[in-house]
Amino acid sequence: MFGTAIRYMAKKPKPKMKPIELKTPPEQTQTITRVIFDIVKEHGPLTIADTWDHVKEVGLRGLTSKRHMKIVLRWMRERQKLRQICNHVGPNKQFLYTTWFTKPNIKQAKTVHDSSQQKFP
Template sequence: MFGTAIRYMATKPKPKMKPIELKTPPEQTQTITRVIFDIVKEHGPLTIGDTWDRVKEVGLRGLTSKRHMKIVLRWMRERQKLRLICNHKGPHKQFLYTTWFTKSNINQAKPDNNPSQPKFP
């Protein structure tokens, strides 16, 4: 027990992350965030991959890569424009972006906890 306490005291705490500063001009940042927000609002909770596919369909010029989009999504989360929710699918986790004021239908995607009982139509 004494050794555990010493190991605990010896570890450094995780450093605080500094706020993200986007390097794009404010007008371009506003356009990018508006398009991403509209995509997430219209198409419901989306994964990063699904969001990237929708952004490519729209043809947004300000985003240079998927990595840039992920940075913008994190920036939007910091400013509470989007939120990140976790959906457990069996042993796997799925992280989805959604807006703050929309009700998500995540409960429908969860597996049935009691499969032994028959379901009646």
């Protein structure tokens, strides 16, 4: 027990994450963020994979890879242009990106809850 306390006290705290600095020019960053924002606004809450599929359809030149898009999405979250919601589907979690103005769609959780209540009239 004494050894556990010493190990616990010896741990360093998690370092603070510094703000993301994008390395693309400001004009290109503005174009990328506008396109991603429009995609998320038009197609509703999207996962990263769905967002990447829509970006590939549009043919945006500024994004080099899916990883670059994920960094831009995180930067947009820091700037409060997008928000991330968590949708619990059974034991799994699904993280979705949405704009601040759209209401989260939680119909799946309600339908499961309502069906369980209908069993006991």
